[in-house]
Amino acid sequence: MELVCPAGTPAAMRAAVEAGAHAVYCGFADETNARNFPGLNFSTEEMASGIAGAHARGAKVLVALNTFPRAGGEELWHRRLADAEAAGADAVILADMGLLAHAAEHHPRMRRHLSVQAAAANPDAINFYAEAFGVQRVVLPRVLTVDEIAAINREIDVETEVFVFGGLCVMAEGRCSLSSYATGKSPNMNGVCSPASHVAYAEEGQDLAARLGGFTIHRTPKNQPAPYPTLCKGCFSSGDQTGHVFEDPVSLDAKHLIPALAKAGVTALKIEGRQRSRAYVGEVVRTFRAAVEAVAAGRPMPEGALARLSEGQAATAGAYAKTWR
Known part of the structure; x- marks a missing residue:
């Protein structure tokens, strides 16, 4: 399975690639991506040089343009789509239907992934995005069990990507008020x-x-x-x-579920954390790369303590193993 890793800065991108990321995801330094924090993200020049550096090391780069454009302000998102393609991005991660339509019409060769912000959580929704906009991969929201993911994969013809480590949101993705x-x-x-x-x-x-x-x-x-x-x-x-009425301050850690996710037909494993340091990114990526390689080779997964990198130094399997409705 492909390991998709966070890159909030050029330094974090280099750390992720050096630690063994198959792919990194990042965004421009503006409101077009859902991690628009001061001091994070990439200028146009940094994006181009970062993609070139990642490609030189054999890693892919996925550019997140996963916010919803303001009415009358679509030009910024359209320009960033063109910038991502010009920089050589391997895919763009989109949520807005209008932006997906624009990408399909004006950038047909650009691979399109459906962001978790779109909250597509059933086969009908996913197949709609695939048929209408040529989406080739969907990032599933963190509200599904492993069995539900397996059932979805049996009814769709696109790749699925799931979160395995980092922040855990209790809301339906893309619907938080x-x-x-x-x-x-x-x-x-x-x-x-x-x-x-x-x-x-x-x-x-x-x-x-x-x-x-x-x-x-x-x-x-x-x-x-x-x-x-x-x-x-x-x-x-x-x-x-x-x-803590809604959620305890803990992080998602589904490393032990990697074999089950592989059996469920998942294509890619995503690590959350574009706002994290390059040291954090490097350690988490190394741990998960070793786990993915072990599963692929049929070996037992290596033991690794990531609890100290988790929020509150505690972790949960989240919805993957939930037993309630």
Whole structure:
């Protein structure tokens, strides 16, 4: 299976390729991609040189243009499609139907992948995107079990890509409204979930309050580490309980499920983390490359402790192994 790895910066791209990534995914430094954070992403020149460097080492580059264009502002997304093709990208990752249609018409030779932001989670939806826009791969949302993925693969003729490590979103991908409610910025249009410009910390008595858009998301004692105020991982009161109502601050780690995902017909394994450091990227990629090679060769997967790189130093298999509805 292809190992698809994050590259939030040119340095992280080099680290991912050197660590054994089969492919890296990245985006331009603007609102066309869903990791539009200050200090991250690529200029047009950096994209071209990064792709050339990755190709020289035998790795592919997938460019994420996975936000939804603003009405009247489509020109930026159209220009970035042309920039990605000119730079030699191996594929573009798209979510918006209008942008998919534009890519199919004006850049027919450019391989098109359907972003997880499109939230296509059943055969009918996936086959629609394949037939209407020539999509060749779909990134599945993190709400499906392994058995459900296997069932989907039996009814589609496109490749499937799934997340195996990193951040875990509890919302249907591409449908989150919490952050946009609190900050006025849509993650799916502005490319930022819980934007740093709307984060504030304040001492209140013996506590440190972490706020997002004026809403207090966490209160921690002054001598304790204060988490970043992401809404879905915040602490809330519900009835007589106060705690992590939506999601615990943990990361996805599905390394032990790689054999099952291979049997389910998955083509590519995706690591989340374009906002992470190059050291993080290098270590995670090396671990998963060794695991993928072991599975392909029929060997036992190597043991590897990635817990210290996980959020809260804890991990979960997420929906892959869920037993509830």
